[in-house]
Amino acid sequence: MSKLRKIILPESEIPRQWYNIQADMPTPLLPPLHPATKQPVGPADLAPLFPMDLIMQEVSKERWVDIPEEVLDIYKKWRPTPMFRAYDFEKMLDAPVKIYYKYEGTSPSGSHKPNTAVPQAYYNKKAGIKRLTTETGAGQWGSALSYACQHFGLELEVYMVKISYLQKPYRKIMMNTWGAEVIASPSDRTEAGRKILAADPNSNGSLGIAISEAVERAVMREDTNYSLGSVLNHVLMHQTIVGLEAVKQMEMAGDFPDVVIAPFGGGSNFAGLALPFLHQKLVNGKKVKLLASEPASCPKLTKGEFRYDFGDTVGMTPLMPMFTLGHNFMPPALHAGGLRYHGGSPIISQLMRDDLVHAEAIQQLECFKAGVMFAKAEAILPAPEATHAIASVIRQAEEAKQEGKERVILFNLCGHGHFDLQAYEDYFAGKLQDHYFTDEQLYANLKELEDIAIPA
């Protein structure tokens, strides 16, 4: 009898509620502050951007939140997603580890992003909204929201970071196929974009700038809302379906992870897999380490400062309490575009402070090397974002080998790399480099931030 490679949760066993970590956080979240008054924002302040259902989820302290039937029905197009035991990768690493991975690449757009795109489109449609705006970096989020808007009959404007717009035409075509309009950012459609272009007509753009543009467009129009693919509390909550499935699947496998690893950009990828395991730790007393794997070229968790900062470059969003490199931080060009964000989500940032979450920063050459090893062993070509988690897995395996003790590892293979193969080609051709900051480079933007006190 040969071994089973996949742990498959039946469609009938799909989780019917999201998990809200705010119910269980030892230290409650600090409130977001109004960008002008610096006073805590209330639900009404967010109403120009988000429908009330999502605003209520943002501040909810209910532990379990029902997933609407209409959302579940769409989830079932690809959920539950498979969990794999990485037998061949284990053999390649030759270490005393059992490696499991949750694979989110089977979704329509090829990553975990539709898990929140679908409910966000649904709640906006329900609120009578006609159009959404959003930003996208590598294109994962824009694609996911394009599909979700297509399904619910919403229009969508996607502001795509210009460097990605130029380097990833396929992602743009994918969004167009699902009916979205894609605009290279910075653009001349917005005040924010025009200001950036005036200062630097050749600007490659950044996630922060694209967010400013998308927010401005949503604020300008009555029937238009804005949608964000990570960072916010409700986004992280939607992603917990990944981890809730994984908890059940680990149970089916008769195992429990010593360490749970996921890539870290804004935080939703990591939170999606990790928070349901943190629930197991906080509520059920399980022992597990949660490890966020971030790029050394944008090291907000490991090198950033915990403080209030804006979510966007221009400063239109509320101020959020988070580990940040400063909202003007411009990461060096890097192919793991989805991780190029200056700050970490408030939830994960607070959990870091409380020592419930750990992080490490990894250089891209180590990541691509890990990605190619994984592709050769396990056959799936990982997205550059996902290679960060794989590199962390290899480090864990080496530790376990030195320790001589078995370690059970679970990681989030958050997406495939089908639209990122140019990055692999550049890696093979020796064109990619690691990136080392001087302290001055790293902290220049932080120094310019206005000081807003944080309770100790």
Add this chain to the structure above:
Amino acid sequence: MSKLRKIILPESEIPRQWYNIQADMPTPLLPPLHPATKQPVGPADLAPLFPMDLIMQEVSKERWVDIPEEVLDIYKKWRPTPMFRAYDFEKMLDAPVKIYYKYEGTSPSGSHKPNTAVPQAYYNKKAGIKRLTTETGAGQWGSALSYACQHFGLELEVYMVKISYLQKPYRKIMMNTWGAEVIASPSDRTEAGRKILAADPNSNGSLGIAISEAVERAVMREDTNYSLGSVLNHVLMHQTIVGLEAVKQMEMAGDFPDVVIAPFGGGSNFAGLALPFLHQKLVNGKKVKLLASEPASCPKLTKGEFRYDFGDTVGMTPLMPMFTLGHNFMPPALHAGGLRYHGGSPIISQLMRDDLVHAEAIQQLECFKAGVMFAKAEAILPAPEATHAIASVIRQAEEAKQEGKERVILFNLCGHGHFDLQAYEDYFAGKLQDHYFTDEQLYANLKELEDIAIPA
């Protein structure tokens, strides 16, 4: 209770034998003939190209052939593949149809091709072979074999049709990531390639030319074999795992298809899904129509002639009895690269003659229109090859509507279109055209063929 979208066969229920239609064909296959002597070839004649295990499968009349444990173990990385009920597409078509599709896009290379790549690599490795050669058009087959060779530790040379090599760099990078060498064909590595280049230095290549090159390289070297991704009997047999799973899944769904549809290039895609249903018809008396959907720009089944012809352009392969447009037929540039082959597999050709298989030819604008509709409804972006089947499904739905009678349709969504998005962009931009042949264009190559009698 909401409806189930997926019909999932547990990994433990994976079929453990392939189905060999040669056991049940009403008319036995005509033998392949030696290219020089025009006499039937025996196993020994094929030994310079293939390992004996595959040669024996090629001529076997056993109904069920065991799948080696080593192959099953790799299949389980993505098999059993899901079957979906296309609720949203049904709704869009507004016709009395139930539409099911088997989705092969979850494999490592994104199509059904690894189903035969893995056993072919396995049997060659077992025979002590060090290196394989092959051709690839759109890149689906080359990618699949690259992964399989990587797994079993074989080297691989892929001759990639030059136009695809230039238009699809991502496919090339994918093959490189799995360790294969990719050469644009025609190349100067072979006699065959040099001859073509001498006549036309700007040749875009074709599958037929690439096959000639790969075969020549394999014949030249002792430790090297050749591997073909379609057409041959053993290839079709390996693909029956698709249909064997589908038969079980239809049973799980409590349904049986009135019509089974798949795209047709060389025949393995179609055979994989259809032949196990033909088995249900021949052996169990079930009623089902099998419909091959081929491109109007390469219409061998609907417009070709049943006769002996070569599998390659130069005439190095055995002569095979098949529906063909002539081995020098050069299809117009078309994005569904995987279907650009001049002939149909001997098995499917013989079944066509015996009226057990039907075919229709579809123009590409109808196919892309169908593909975009499907993507909007079902979320999966289909490969251009797969859009042919989808177009046929829409035709079936229209027929059912006119007839006012329910029809159950099953089709093979043989792969995703992640590497084919340029074709969608060209379609949106109005750059694609339908193609109509004059009889002279269509039959010019057939007239030049040497006449070899076929028994009536």
